Amino acid sequence: MRTREPVVDDTLEEITRCFAAGFPAKAPPLRTVGREAEFPLVGSDGRAADVLQLWPLLLEQKDCEPINDRGVDDSELIVGVETQDWSCVIEVGRATVELSVGPRPTLHELARDMDEALRRLKDIVYRAGFRLLGYGIQPRTPASPQLLTPKLRYLALLEAIGSQWLKFCVTAADQVQVDMGRDDVVRQMNLINATSGIIIALTAHSSVYGGRVGQFASGREGLTANMVNEPYRHGSSRRPYADLEEYVRFLAGLRCLCLPEGSGGFKQIGEPFTEYLRREPSAGDPEAAYDEFLFHEHYIWPSARPRAKIGTLEIRPACQQPADATWVPSALALGIVEASDEIEAYLRAELGEKYWEILLRYRKLAVRHGLASPEPVPRFVETLLDLASRGLRQRRQGEEVFLAPAYAQLDRRAGPASRARELFEEGAIAALMKEVSLT
Numbered sequence: 133m134r135t136r137e138p139v140v141d142d143t144l145e146e147i148t149r150c151f152a153a154g155f156p157a158k159a160p161p162l163r164t165v166g167r168e169a170e171f172p173l174v175g176s177d178g179r180a181a182d183v184l185q186l187w188p189l190l191l192e193q194k195d196c197e198p199i200n201d202r203g204v205d206d207s208e209l210i211v212g213v214e215t216q217d218w219s220c221v222i223e224v225g226r227a228t229v230e231l232s233v234g235p236r237p238t239l240h241e242l243a244r245d246m247d248e249a250l251r252r253l254k255d256i257v258y259r260a261g262f263r264l265l266g267y268g269i270q271p272r273t274p275a276s277p278q279l280l281t282p283k284l285r286y287l288a289l290l291e292a293i294g295s296q297w298l299k300f301c302v303t304a305a306d307q308v309q310v311d312m313g314r315d316d317v318v319r320q321m322n323l324i325n326a327t328s329g330i331i332i333a334l335t336a337h338s339s340v341y342g343g344r345v346g347q348f349a350s351g352r353e354g355l356t357a358n359m360v361n362e363p364y365r366h367g368s369s370r371r372p373y374a375d376l377e378e379y380v381r382f383l384a385g386l387r388c389l390c391l392p393e394g395s396g397g398f399k400q401i402g403e404p405f406t407e408y409l410r411r412e413p414s415a416g417d418p419e420a421a422y423d424e425f426l427f428h429e430h431y432i433w434p435s436a437r438p439r440a441k442i443g444t445l446e447i448r449p450a451c452q453q454p455a456d457a458t459w460v461p462s463a464l465a466l467g468i469v470e471a472s473d474e475i476e477a478y479l480r481a482e483l484g485e486k487y488w489e490i491l492l493r494y495r496k497l498a499v500r501h502g503l504a505s506p507e508p509v510p511r512f513v514e515t516l517l518d519l520a521s522r523g524l525r526q527r528r529q530g531e532e533v534f535l536a537p538a539y540a541q542l543d544r545r546a547g548p549a550s551r552a553r554e555l556f557e558e559g560a561i562a563a564l565m566k567e568v569s570l571t
Contacts, residue, residue, distance in 0.1 A: 139416065140409050146418040147425050148380045154440030158313035162527060163469065165242055166234020166309035166444070167462050169250075171452055171570070172265040172302075173227050173257065178561040180227035180273035180302075181262040183281075187213060189256045190220065202284040202396060209282060218249035225301030226281045227270060229253070234309060235444075239463060239531040254571045266458060267552070267568040268338030268451025269351045270302040272561050285390075288398035289431065292389035296359045302341065303352035304452040306461040309444040310469050317438050318379065320445055322372040323472050324436035324465065326479065326488065328449045329368075329495030329505075330516045331435075331468075334538050335450035335461050336502035337548040340556045340564055349502030349549035352451055356433070357499070362386055366433040367449075368495055371488055379438070380425075384409075388428045445469070454548055455570055456537055463534035464520055471523025478519065482509050503547035514542055 173181045187210050190196050196213040199221060203209035212221030218233045231249050236242040257264045265271070273279065279301040280286055290297045312320060324331075338351035348354030357366050364370050365386055373379045388401040388408050401408055405428050414420040426441070437446040450461035468475060483490045490508050497505035507513060517538055524532040541547050555563045 137410070140406055143409055143416075143418065143421050144381060144384055144406075145377070147384075147422050148377045150418070150422045151380055151425075151438075151440045152314050152376050155312055155314045155317055155438075155443045158315050159311045162237060162529075163311040163466070164235035164237055165239060165311070165462065165466055166232070166236065167242055167246055168230055168232045168305075168307040168309070168446075169246065169452065169458075170223055170228050170230045170304040170306065172267055172270050172304050173229050174263050174265060174270070174272070174565070176261070176263065178272040178565050180225075180270050180279060181260075182226055183222040183229045184210070184226060185260055185262075186220075186229065186253075186256055189259055190253075193252075204282045204284055204287045206284065206396075211281070211283065215249075217245050220249070220253060222281050223300075223304075224281060224286060224297075225270070225275075225279045225303075227273065227279055227302070228304050229264070235311070238527070238529045239459065239466065239534055240529065242462070243459060243534075250570075257571050262571070263565065264570045265304075265565070265568045266452055266455045266570050267564075268304050268306075268336075269341045269355075270304075271340050271556075271564055271568075272343045273302065274342040275299050275301045275355075284396075285392075285398060288390045288400070292400055292402065293360055299355045299359065303338065303356060305352060305448060306335070306450045306452045306458075308447045308450075308462040308465045309439065309442065310447065310466055312438065312443060312445045314376075316472075317445060318373055318375055320469055320472060321379070321434075321436040321438055322369075323476060324445065324447050324468065325368040325434060326372070326491050327468055327475065327516065328435035329491055329498040330513055331447075331449050331461070331464055332495065333498040333503045333505055333513055334464065334517070334541060334547060335453060336498065337451035337453055337552060339502070339549040339552045340561075343561065345553050345556055348500055349504075349547070350449075350451055350499045353449060353499045359433075360387060360389070364434075368435055368492055376438075383429050383432055384425070386428075386432060389431055391424050391427055451548075454551075454568055457541075457548065459534040460538050463524060463531060464517075464538065466531070467520030467523040467535065468516075469523070470526055471519045474519050474522065475516065478515065482512075502549040503541060503545065504550065517542065 199212035275298040336350035447465040
């Protein structure tokens with residue numbers, strides 16, 4: 133039985149209360165959806181290019197305003213631009229650009245605005261002489277300190293984690309944000325963590341990296357797993373969470389990497405957040421402790437991450453997709469959320485009491501083999517895809533059309549990771565680039 137520590141326990145209870153308060157009591161009847169789409173930026177030879185060179189061209193456009201952060205030399209650094217409808221920012225790696233749009237009421241409205249933002253970005257990339265890829269990782273350039281975006285916080289994280297942090301410099305995810313309520317955020321987080329293997333199987337698209345065929349179908353998941361030698365800091369969870377308090381306590385038990393200082397810099401922590409609370413005065417200041425917890429929590433990477441600041445569930449395991457399948461990750465994630473009752477019933481009926489262990493094993497296989505992974509039961513992926521499609525149809529917005537490319541993959545029994553490997557083996561980087569280039 134855990135011994136109660138009044139200061140730490142009271143602080144964690146207050147953090148949990150504040151975290152829960154970030155979500156409305158119930159999600160709206162029609163959940164809104166947002167998308168954060170990352171894309172590798174490369175030169176004509178497939179080597180990493182520099183996103184920072186895009187900002188002057190974007191800022192020539194009247195509706196674009198700069199987004200600033202602190203650079204490693206303590207100077208002001210432009211890290212992106214924003215308009216009323218979208219933002220475009222540099223990611224951890226200076227060769228990865230992220231477009232963010234949302235929330236929007238439906239996937240169709242999200243697609244309308246994302247497609248316009250992407251059109252404008254592609255025009256700028258073309259003018260700069262670069263290429264934008266619908267792919268999940270830098271295909272040719274390996275991770276290195278030279279690729280790290282020169283943000284002060286990223287330098288602090290490099291000091292805290294070491295060279296493993298650089299793996300995030302080359303990856304490109306396609307993340308979706310879905311509205312959540314306090315009444316269902318834990319349940320939906322558990323469901324997405326449980327089914328993250330299916331999402332990966334259908335969307336793994338980073339099988340060629342460092343200039344050769346890699347060991348993972350999803351290089352971005354395989355390379356960044358267990359980054360700080362803490363199981364379940366990244367990916368799925370060991371088991372379902374009972375409630376938000378259990379989730380908060382799990383996060384607080386993980387190593388806190390670094391935290392902002394009042395001066396604008398960052399201090400190294402290097403111990404579990406609970407240990408930090410035991411010795412720091414912020415434990416007695418609930419507001420300060422909550423702010424520090426949110427910074428700590430941001431550098432933990434589960435497949436399903438509740439975002440208390442915006443009241444959503446961030447669904448993270450998909451790679452960036454080829455142009456003809458770009459909306460599969462968003463549609464699949466939203467469909468799983470909307471079909472949660474049916475999917476939970478199916479998983480328990482087909483996989484039994486040990487369903488979580490079975491799904492964790494399948495997830496590990498999917499990271500390595502993608503859609504070619506042995507399924508736990510026959511027609512497993514097809515059934516989950518059908519249920520997700522049904523969940524979208526229940527919204528009555530015609531959003532199920534966005535899953536058509538996933539059905540085509542099932543018919544071929546080959547996902548985008550397999551196609552990338554085939555292209556590379558046939559014609560090296562040039563053939564892969566021709567296939568996945570958006571510009």
